Amino acid sequence: MSMELYFSPLACSLATRIALYEASADAGFIEVDNQSKRLRDGSDFYPINALGQVPVLRTDDGWLLKENTAILPYVADAYPESGLAPAAGTAARAKLQEWLGFISTELHKGVFVTLLDPEASAEVRSYTHQRVALRFGVLDRHFAEHEFLQDGFSVADAYLVTVLNWAQYSGIDLKAWPNVKKYYLKMAERPTVARALAEEMQLFAEEQVRRKQAKAS
Ligand SMILES: N[C@@H](CCC(=O)N[C@@H](CS)C(=O)NCC(=O)O)C(=O)O
Structure with a gap:
């Protein structure tokens, strides 16, 4: 049985x-409508x-695993030859967990x-915007000297490019953090990332159409 996401x-x-x-x-990939909480087969x-x-x-093995910070290292460990995470028990692995925690919570x-x-609300939005500079500053200083979060592309980069992709819809202009912007644009061109983004943009557009049709009917 293969994994299903x-x-x-x-x-x-x-x-x-x-x-x-x-x-x-x-x-395998199973689509969930996050508004209706239904799968495509209606379940x-x-x-x-x-x-x-x-x-x-x-x-x-057929069991269910939740949480990005658990799923991503699990996938990396299931395919050790992919080099998506440093070996368990090493300092580098602890640093990977640090990055995953930062991306997830901060x-x-x-x-x-x-x-x-x-x-x-506007107040909540403004409060949250105040938190952006400190956190993006950490990333910008890191990417001034590094190509990836760690030595090579890891599951932490997969997670980071995913959340940075939301900046354009969140009123965050990456121009203020040029090293982060450069990193994001480079990651977005990586073939696996470009493929995943293109496929999910298409699925996102189709989902919007379905929601509109459901509203109209
Ligand atoms: N703690 C979870 C959070 C996952 C999460 O926030 N998922 C979002 C999509 S990015 C979601 O499904 N939101 C729908 C909802 O909360 O109803 C994790 O890190 O995996």
């Missing part, structure tokens, strides 16, 4: 798609994740979730 177009689950492409994994997503959130990975949840939420 429950995903929503352009959501954070894109990071795992990128990792699976990097690993040339034989994986309910909540039994898969009681929080109604993607990503969820069904492993090749960027994904700490900044982007609020800025992407159409229901967030």
Whole structure:
């Protein structure tokens, strides 16, 4: 049985798609409508994740794994030849976890979730925008001297390019952090990332059409 990823177009689950492409994994992809919490066959997503959130990975042994910070290293370890994570138990692996934690809590949840939420008030938005400079400054200084988050492309880069892709929809102009911008543009050109982004842009557009049709009917 191959791995299956429950995903929503352009959501954070894109990071795992990128990792699976990097690993040339034989994986399946199951689309979740994050508004209706339904799969394309109409079935309910909540039994898969009681929080109604993607990503969820069904492993090749058939059990379900949630949380980006758990799924991404799991995929890397399942395909060690892909070099997507340093070996477990090393300092480099601990640093990978540090980056994953930073991306998940300080960027994904700490900044982007609020800025992407159409229901967030102007006050909340303005407060969140104040948190951006410190966090993006950390990244900008890192990318002034490094091509990737670690020695080579890792699952942390897959996650980072996924959240940086939301900047354009969040009122964050990457121009203020030129090294981050350069990194994002370079990562977006990487073949696995470019493929994942193009596929999910198309799926996102199709999802918008379906939602419009459902509203009109
Ligand atoms: N703690 C989870 C959060 C995942 C998450 O925020 N997923 C978003 C998409 S990027 C989602 O499914 N949101 C829909 C919802 O919360 O209803 C993780 O890090 O994996």
